[in-house]
Amino acid sequence: MERPAWAPRGIDISVPSVSRVYDYYLGGSHNFETDREAARRAMEFIPGLPKIMQANRAFLRRAVRFAAGEGITQFLDIGSGIPTTGNVHEVARGVRPDARVVYVDHDPVAVAHGEAVLAGDENADVIAADLRKPREILSSPRLRRLTDLNQPVALLLVAILHFVEDEDDPYGAVAELRDALAPGSLLVVTHASYEGIPLPAERVAGAVEVYKDIRNPLIMRSREDIARFFEGYDMVEPGLVPMPDWRPDPASEDGDPYSSSGLAGVGRAA
Amino acid sequence: MSAEPDGPEDRLRRFATIWSRAVFPVTATSLTRPEFEQCLVPLARRLSEALRARTFEAAEGQAVGAALIGAHCTEPEALSATLDCVDAYLVLYCGGDGPRDDLRARSARLQHAMAAGFARALRERTLAEQEAIARAALQAQGRVADALHATETRFRAVFEGAAIGIGVADLDGNILQVNNALLRMFGGTEQSMRGRSVTDWTHPEDAPQVWRLYEELVRGDREHYHVEKAFYRPDGTVLWTNLTVSLLRDADGAPQYQLALMEDTTERRLLNLRLRYEATHDALTGLPNRTLFFERLDKALSAGDGMRFGLCYLDLDGFKTINDSLGHAAGDRLLVEVADRLQSCATAPGEMVARLGGDEFVALTTGPDTEQEVDALADRIMNALVTPVRIDGRELTVRGSIGIVEGPVGERGAAEVLRSADITMYRAKSAGGNRYELADAEADARAITRHGLTTSLPAALDRDEFFIEYQPLVHLGDGSVHGAEALVRWLHPQHGVLGPDRFIPLAEHTGLIVPLGRWVLEQSVRQARLWQERHSEAGPLRINVNLSPCQLTHPGLVSDTVDILERAGLEPHSLCLEVTESALIGADDDLLKPLRRLAEMGVDIALDDFGTGYSNLANLRRLPVSILKLDRSFTQGMQQFPADPVDLKIVEGIVSLAHSLDLAVTVEGVETGAQAEQLRILGCDTAQGWYYARPGPPDQLHDLALVDATG
Numbered sequence: 001m002e003r004p005a006w007a008p009r010g011i012d013i014s015v016p017s018v019s020r021v022y023d024y025y026l027g028g029s030h031n032f033e034t035d036r037e038a039a040r041r042a043m044e045f046i047p048g049l050p051k052i053m054q055a056n057r058a059f060l061r062r063a064v065r066f067a068a069g070e071g072i073t074q075f076l077d078i079g080s081g082i083p084t085t086g087n088v089h090e091v092a093r094g095v096r097p098d099a100r101v102v103y104v105d106h107d108p109v110a111v112a113h114g115e116a117v118l119a120g121d122e123n124a125d126v127i128a129a130d131l132r133k134p135r136e137i138l139s140s141p142r143l144r145r146l147t148d149l150n151q152p153v154a155l156l157l158v159a160i161l162h163f164v165e166d167e168d169d170p171y172g173a174v175a176e177l178r179d180a181l182a183p184g185s186l187l188v189v190t191h192a193s194y195e196g197i198p199l200p201a202e203r204v205a206g207a208v209e210v211y212k213d214i215r216n217p218l219i220m221r222s223r224e225d226i227a228r229f230f231e232g233y234d235m236v237e238p239g240l241v242p243m244p245d246w247r248p249d250p251a252s253e254d255g256d257p258y259s260s261s262g263l264a265g266v267g268r269a270a
Numbered sequence: 271m272s273a274e275p276d277g278p279e280d281r282l283r284r285f286a287t288i289w290s291r292a293v294f295p296v297t298a299t300s301l302t303r304p305e306f307e308q309c310l311v312p313l314a315r316r317l318s319e320a321l322r323a324r325t326f327e328a329a330e331g332q333a334v335g336a337a338l339i340g341a342h343c344t345e346p347e348a349l350s351a352t353l354d355c356v357d358a359y360l361v362l363y364c365g366g367d368g369p370r371d372d373l374r375a376r377s378a379r380l381q382h383a384m385a386a387g388f389a390r391a392l393r394e395r396t397l398a399e400q401e402a403i404a405r406a407a408l409q410a411q412g413r414v415a416d417a418l419h420a421t422e423t424r425f426r427a428v429f430e431g432a433a434i435g436i437g438v439a440d441l442d443g444n445i446l447q448v449n450n451a452l453l454r455m456f457g458g459t460e461q462s463m464r465g466r467s468v469t470d471w472t473h474p475e476d477a478p479q480v481w482r483l484y485e486e487l488v489r490g491d492r493e494h495y496h497v498e499k500a501f502y503r504p505d506g507t508v509l510w511t512n513l514t515v516s517l518l519r520d521a522d523g524a525p526q527y528q529l530a531l532m533e534d535t536t537e538r539r540l541l542n543l544r545l546r547y548e549a550t551h552d553a554l555t556g557l558p559n560r561t562l563f564f565e566r567l568d569k570a571l572s573a574g575d576g577m578r579f580g581l582c583y584l585d586l587d588g589f590k591t592i593n594d595s596l597g598h599a600a601g602d603r604l605l606v607e608v609a610d611r612l613q614s615c616a617t618a619p620g621e622m623v624a625r626l627g628g629d630e631f632v633a634l635t636t637g638p639d640t641e642q643e644v645d646a647l648a649d650r651i652m653n654a655l656v657t658p659v660r661i662d663g664r665e666l667t668v669r670g671s672i673g674i675v676e677g678p679v680g681e682r683g684a685a686e687v688l689r690s691a692d693i694t695m696y697r698a699k700s701a702g703g704n705r706y707e708l709a710d711a712e713a714d715a716r717a718i719t720r721h722g723l724t725t726s727l728p729a730a731l732d733r734d735e736f737f738i739e740y741q742p743l744v745h746l747g748d749g750s751v752h753g754a755e756a757l758v759r760w761l762h763p764q765h766g767v768l769g770p771d772r773f774i775p776l777a778e779h780t781g782l783i784v785p786l787g788r789w790v791l792e793q794s795v796r797q798a799r800l801w802q803e804r805h806s807e808a809g810p811l812r813i814n815v816n817l818s819p820c821q822l823t824h825p826g827l828v829s830d831t832v833d834i835l836e837r838a839g840l841e842p843h844s845l846c847l848e849v850t851e852s853a854l855i856g857a858d859d860d861l862l863k864p865l866r867r868l869a870e871m872g873v874d875i876a877l878d879d880f881g882t883g884y885s886n887l888a889n890l891r892r893l894p895v896s897i898l899k900l901d902r903s904f905t906q907g908m909q910q911f912p913a914d915p916v917d918l919k920i921v922e923g924i925v926s927l928a929h930s931l932d933l934a935v936t937v938e939g940v941e942t943g944a945q946a947e948q949l950r951i952l953g954c955d956t957a958q959g960w961y962y963a964r965p966g967p968p969d970q971l972h973d974l975a976l977v978d979a980t981g
Contacts, residue, residue, distance in 0.1 A: 011411045020403065027298035027344040029399035030406075050298060057300035082403070085342050086300040108414065113406035249302045256295065 011108055016214040018163060019081035019110040025053040030082045030113065038214050045206035046199060048258025053159075055259035056190050057083075059243040060158050061091050063188045063266055066236075066247060067154035068095035072186060074153045076143070078104040078131050079160025082113050088156065089124045099123070100146045104137055106130040131160060132168045134176040152184035152269075161229060162192040162219050162262075171228060178232050178269060185269040187233050190262060191226045192218055196242045197261040226263050233267025240265035278318075278366070285363035286314040292355045293338075296347035309341045317356065318364035321376055331383025336391035338384075344395070349388045353381050435511070435532040438518075441488045441525055443468035455511070455534045458504050468528070473500040473508070487517050490525040498535070510536045552625040554602055555609030563624035563632055567684040570636040580644025580676040582633040582651060583691035584612070587669040587703035589629035600661050605629065607661075608668060611654040615647065632691070636679075644676045648706045671698035672706035693717040723762070724776045731786060735761050738793050739965035743814065743936065743958050746950040753812030755848070755958060756794035757965045758786070770816075778820050787821045792834050795845060797968050799838045811971070814846045814876065819853040827864045831873065842872035846897065850878045854893060862894060869894035876936065881924070890931055898928045900954070902939030908948050909941060918952065925953045 016038035020031035024039045027050070031039075043049050064075065073096050077088050080103035092099035103114050103126040114126035125146055129137045137143060147153060155177060164170035178187070194201050204220070211218035227240055238246065242260035274280060290307035299306055313334045320330035338348060356377060365373040429436055435452030439445045448463045456463070472481070480499055486492035494516040501509045511532040518527040550562035558566070570579045586608065593601035605625075612623045612631055620636040633651060635643045651672060658665040673694030675687050682690075690709045696717070698707040730736065740754035760768040777783040798813035805811065821827055835842055847868065854861075854877070869875050876897035877890075881904060900921065907917030921937075928935045937949050940959030949957055963970060 011407070011414050013407050013411075025298075027342060029396040030403040032403070032407075054298055054300060058302070061300050082406075108410035109403070109407045112409040112413070113403060116402060116406060116409075249305070 013109070016216075017107050017109060018211075018214075018216045019105065019107045021214075022053060022159070023082045025050045026057065026083075026085075028082070038210060042207040042210040045203050045210070046197070046258075046261075048198075048256060048261070049207070051256040051258035052261045055243040055255065056159050056262075056264075057086050058259075059190060059246055059264045060088070060156070060188070061086050062247055062249065063158075063264075064088050064091045064154070064156075065095055066266065067186050067188070068092045068099060070186070072096075072152050072154045072184075073099050074147050074151060075099060075101040075156065076104070076137075076147065076153050077101065077156040077158070078137065079157065079163070080105050080110070080114065080126070081107070082110050087117075089118075089121070101125075102127060102143050102146050104129050104131070131157070131164060131170070131173055134173045134180075138177070138180050149180055150182050152182050152186070154186045154188060155181060156188045157229075158188060158190045159192075161189060161226075162221065163216055165217060165219055171231075174229050175231065181269055183269050186236070187230060187267045187269070189226070189229055189266075190243060190264040191229075192220055192262045193223065193226065194220050195223055195261075195263060198257045223263060226265075230265065230267040233269055236266040236268055278364075281363040282314055282318055283311065285318070285359050286311045288359055288363075289314060289352065289355045292351040293343055293348050296345045296351060297341070297343045298345070299342045306341070313337050314364070317360055317380060320380055321360060321364055321373060322366060322368060326376060326379055328379070328383040328386075331380040332387030332390070334380075335384035335387025335389070338388055339391035339395050344392060349385060352388075353385065356381055356384070435530075435534070437463075437530045437532075439468050439528050439530070441528065443488070446527070452532065455509055455532065456501065456503050457507075462504060468530075471501050473502060475500045484515070487515055487528060488525065490517065490519075493517050508536070509534065510539045552609075555606050555625050557609050557613065557631070558622060558624040560624065560626050563622070563626065563634070564684050566622055566624075567634060567687065570634065571679045571682065571684055571687065573636065573679045575680075576638055577636065577679045578638060578640040578677060579679055579687075580635045580640035580647065580674065581687060581691050582644065582648050582706070583673040583675070583688070583695045584631045584633070584651060584670045585695050585699065586629040587671055587699065592666060596661070596664075596666075603661050604659055604666060604668065607659045608655070612651060615650040615654050621647070632688075640676055644674055648672050648674055652704075652706065669704040671695050671703045673698055673709060674706055675709040689718075690714050693721075719765070720776065723765075723768075723773055724780060726762075727773065727777055727780060727782050727786075730760060730762070731782065731789065735763070736786065736789065737761060738790060738797070738968075740794075740797070740968055740971050741958050741965040742963045742971055743812070743956050744962045746946065746954050746957050751811065751971065752956055753798075753814060753844075753846070754971050755814040755965075756790060756797075756816070758790050774818060778818055781820065783818045783820045784824050784826075787818060788830055788834075791815050791831065792838075795834050795838045795840050798844055799840045800968070801971065802840070802844070812844050812846055812874075813840075814848055816848045816878065817853075819850070822849065822853060822861060822864070828867050831868060832871070842868075843874065846874035846876050848876040848878040848899065849895075851880050851882060857893075862892070866894045869896070887927070890933075895933065897934045897936055897956075898924070899936045899938060900924065902959075905937055905939045905945060905949065905959075908945045913944075913948055918948070921949070921954070922952050929953065 013032055014034055016035045020035040021039045021042075023030040024036050039049070046052075067075070068091075073092075075088050075092055080088070088103070089099065089101040092101060101124045103118075103124070105111050105114065105126070106129065108128060111126050111128040118124045118126060123146065125142045127137065127140050127142050129140060131137075138149075157174070161170050161174070164173070174187075178185075194204060197204050208218050208220060223240060230240070240263050243262060243264040244255050244259045246264045246266070286307055290303060290310050293310075294303045294306050297306065301309070316330055316334055320327055323330075335349070338352060343349075343352075360377050360380070361370065361373045365377075429449050432449060432451055435449065435455045437445060437448040437452050445463055445466050445468060448460065453460060453463065468484075476499060477497060480497050483492065483495040483497065487495060494514060496512070496514045499511055499513045501511065503509050512535050513533075514531045516529045516531075517525055518529050520526045550559055550565075551557065552559045567579075567581070570577075586604075589601065589604075592604060608629075608631070609623075609625060612633060616623045616633045616635070618635070621634065623631060623633045625631050633647055635647050637643065651670070655668045655670050658667050660666070673691045673696070675691045675694065693714050694707050694709040697713055698705050701707065737759050739757045739759055741757060742751050743753045743755060744750070745752045758770055758774075760773050762768050774783065777786050794813045794815050798811060801811040817827075831845075831847075835845065847865075849865070865875055874897055875893075875895045876899050877893065877895045878899045879901045880898045881901045904917060904921050904924075907914035908921075925935050934955040935953070936956040936958070937954045938958055940946050940949065940957045940961045942961055945959075946957060946961055
C-alpha cells in the first residue's frame with residue numbers, strides 16, 4: 001500500500017545506514033555496531049573501501065576549492081551524510097569566507113547530526129529531503145533562504161547517485177535540478193563503477209550484495225551511463241576520470257591503488 | 271623560518287617528511303601527503319624541543335599524541351607507525367649533539383606520553399562522536415515519534431469517528447482492536463469483543479467461499495477480499511454486513527495483521543427482502559405471483575437431464591358469477607380460501623402454487639417423476655375444491671377446470687408451457703368444466719391457430735383480406751338462375767383462403783361479426799345491384815346474405831340494412847337474409863321484432879339449415895320467414911339411385927308443410943342431375959349446389975345468367 005505523504009518513516013537504528021557506514025570507513029565513530037558490521041562485511045570483499053572513500057573526500061575537497069575558485073559562493077550538497085572532517089562549508093570558506101552551504105540528506109539521523117554540527121552557523125543549513133524528489137528540495141524555504149537560484153550554484157552529488165536505482169529515475173531528478181540552476185552552475189559527481197577497482201568483478205559483486213542486504217542497493221554504472229548525468233553540462237577538464245586524476249594537487253604523489261575506483265567529474269551548466 | 275641545508279630546521283623537516291610518509295597510508299585524512307606533512311611539522315617541532323628541554327614534560331608528548339587524532343589519524347596503525355618513526359629518527363634528526371643515552375631515554379618517555387595522549391584523545395573523540403550520533407539518532411527518533419503521534423492522532427480520529435466498523439485482528443484471528451462503529455453494529459461492549467476470535471463468527475448463511483478467502487488471506491496468499499456476510503449479535507439477532515478484509519504486512523512484507531472494514535447492511539437487506547417479497551407475491555392471497563412463478567418455472571425448465579416438470583393451470587368455473595352476484599369482497603374471500611387450500615396441496619419439495627391473476631392459479635411440481643405426481647397433484651386440487659366454501663353464511667360450491675402440461679425439461683420455454691396449459695384448461699372448461707385435461711400437441715396447435723386467427727381478425731378487415739364468393743340459386747322448375755348466396759372468404763396471408771366455418775365463430779366470439787357482417791351485406795347488395803343493371807333482361811337477380819346470431823341482436827340491424835339498400839338502390843325484395851334455425855330457437859318477440867320490420871319492408875327471411883335443430887314446428891307460424899332452406903343432410907340420401915325412400919318421405923313432408931304455410935323451399939348440396947330431378951318432383955322451389963356451380967366470383971353468375979337468358 002502506498003504510504004500517505006504525511007505519515008513519517010520510522011527510524012530503526014538497528015538497520016545500517018549508508019551515511020554511518022561511510023563515516024566508519026573514514027575512521028569516524030558516528031556509527032553503531034550494525035553499521036560497523038555491514039562495513040566490515042563489505043570490506044571482506046573490498047579491503048580498500050576506506051581508501052576509496054578517502055579519495056572521494058579528497059576529490060570533494062579539490063572540487064569545492066575549484067568551484068569556490070571559480071567564484072561560486074552557493075553550494076548544494078545532496079547526500080551529505082555524516083562527514084567528520086573536510087566538510088564542504090569548511091573547505092569552501094577556506095577560499096570564499098562568504099560561502100553559503102545547504103546540505104540535504106534523507107537519513108533523519110544524518111540530518112539531526114548535521115543540525116547539531118551547524119548550530120549557530122548562519123550560512124549553512126541542512127534539509128531532510130530526498131534526491132528522488134527534487135521539487136521538495138528546490139521548494140524548501142531553508143534552501144531558498146540561503147540560495148539564490150538566479151546565481152550559479154555548485155551542485156554536489158558525491159557518492160549518492162549510485163544509491164538511486166534506475167526505476168527511481170535518477171536521470172530525471174538530475175535533469176530537474178539542472179533546469180532549476182542558473183547558467184554557470186557546476187555539477188560535481190562521483191559514482192561507483194566496476195571501472196578502476198583493482199579487484200575481479202566477482203569480488204566487487206560481493207560488496208554490492210552487502211549493500212543490497214541492508215536495503216541500500218549499490219548501483220554500479222558504466223562510464224557511459226555516468227556521463228549521461230552530465231547532459232546539458234560542459235565537462236570541466238579533465239572530464240570524467242578516476243578520482244585521483246581529477247585536477248590533482250601539484251605536489252601529490254601516487255596514492256593507493258584503490259583510490260582509482262569509480263569515476264569523478266565536474267560539469268558546467270551552459 | 272629558513273632551513274639551511276643540514277641545519278637544525280632542515281633536519282626537523284626531514285624528520286617530518288619521514289614521519290608523514292610512514293603515517294599517511296594509514297590515515298583517513300582527505301589532505302594530500304605534502305599537506306599532511308605540513309600538519310606534522312609543528313608536532314615534530316614540539317617533539318624536538320621536548321627532547322632537548324632541560325626537564326622532561328610528559329604533557330608535550332601527550333599533546334602531540336592527541337594532535338594526531340585531531341589530524342584524523344585515528345587508526346591504531348597511525349600510532350604504531352608514529353612511535354616507530356620517533357624511536358628510530360627523533361634522536362637522530364633532532365637530538366643535536368646531546369648525550370645519546372639521555373636522549374634515547376628521553377625519547378622513550380616521550381613515546382610513552384604520546385601513546386597515552388593519543389589513546390586519551392581517541393577515547394574522548396570516540397566517546398564524543400558516539401554521543402553525538404546517539405543524540406542525533408535520539409533527536410531524529412523523537413521527531414519521528416512526534417510525527418507518528420500526530421499521524422496516530424489523525425488515524426485514531428478516523429478510526430474512532432468512522433461510520434463504518436473497523437477491527438484489527440492478528441493472523442490467528444484474535445481480535446485486537448475494534449472501533450465504536452463496530453461495537454454499535456454488534457451491540458456489544460469492547461470487553462465482549464476483546465479476546466474473541468474472528469473464527470467464532472461463523473454464520474449458517476456464510477457463502478462457501480467466505481472462509482476459504484479468509485484462509486488465503488491469513489496465509490498471505492491474498493491481499494484482501496470483499497464479501498457479504500452475516501454475523502450473530504450477542505443478543506442472537508443477525509447483523510448483515512458488506513465486509514472488506516485486508517492483510518497488513520510489516521516492513522519486510524511478512525503478513526502481520528488483518529484489518530476488517532464493515533458496513534451494516536441489515537436494514538437495507540431487510541428492505542430489499544421485503545421489496546423482493548412484495549414484488550414476487552400476490553398481495554391478496556400471499557401466494558407467489560406471476561413473476562416468481564415464471565422465475566421458478568424458468569429454473570425448473572433449465573434443470574439438468576432426466577428432470578421433468580408438471581404444471582396444473584387452474585381456472586375457477588363461474589367465478590365471474592360469484593363476483594357479480596355477491597360482490598368483489600366475497601369474491602376475494604373465496605380466492606383467499608381457494609389459495610389456502612391449494613397451498614396445502616403442494617407442500618412437497620419442488621412443488622409450488624402461485625396465483626397468476628384473477629381466478630387463475632398454477633401448481634408446479636418438479637423432479638424426475640412428475641408423470642405420476644402431476645396427476646396426483648391435480649387430484650388433490652380437485653379434491654380440495656370439493657368442500658363448499660362458506661362465505662357470509664352461504665355455502666359456495668367451487669369448481670375448477672385444470673389444464674395439465676407435463677414433460678421433460680429443456681424442450682420448451684416457460685411462455686410456451688404456460689400457453690399450452692392455458693389452452694388445455696380452456697379445453698377442460700369447454701368440455702363442461704370441473705375436470706382436468708392433459709395437454710396434447712394437436713389440440714394445442716388448433717387452439718394456437720384459432721388464437722392467431724382471432725387476434726388477426728380486426729386487422730384483416732382493415733386490410734381488405736376478406737372477399738365474397740357467390741353460389742348461384744337455381745329455379746328447379748325451369749333451371750333458370752334465380753339469384754346467389756353470398757359466402758365470405760378470408761384470404762389469410764399465412765393460411766391462404768379460409769372458409770367461414772374457420773373464422774365466423776371467432777368473429778362471433780369477439781364481436782367483429784357486426785362490422786364484418788355489415789361489410790358483407792354492403793358488398794353483396796352492391797353486387798346484386800350491378801347484376802340487375804347489367805342483366806335486366808334476365809329478371810331481377812336476388813342476393814342471399816347470412817345473418818349471424820350476434821347481428822340479429824345488434825340494435826343497428828334494421829337501420830343498417832335499410833341504409834345499405836337505399837345507398838345501393840336495390841329493392842328490399844331482392845334481398846334475402848338467411849338466419850339459422852338454431853338462432854331462432856326459443857326466440858322471443860324482442861328478438862323477432864327487427865326481422866319482422868325487415869320482412870314488412872319486403873326483405874325475405876330464410877330459415878337456414880332447417881331440420882338440424884329441434885325446432886318447434888308450430889312456432890314456424892310466428893316467425894317472419896318466407897323461405898325454408900333444407901339442410902344438406904336431407905339431400906345426401908338422394909345422391910344414389912334409387913334414393914333413400916325415408917329421406918324422400920321426409921323431404922316430401924317438409925315441402926308440403928312449408929307450402930301449406932306459404933313458405934318456399936330451397937335445397938342445398940345438390941350435386942347430381944338425379945338429385946335435382948328428384949327434388950323438382952318433390953316440389954322444392956329452388957336449389958343450390960355443385961351440380962349447378964360452386965361458389966365463385968361475381969362474373970360466374972353473370973355468365974350463368976347470360977346462358978339462361980340466351981338459352
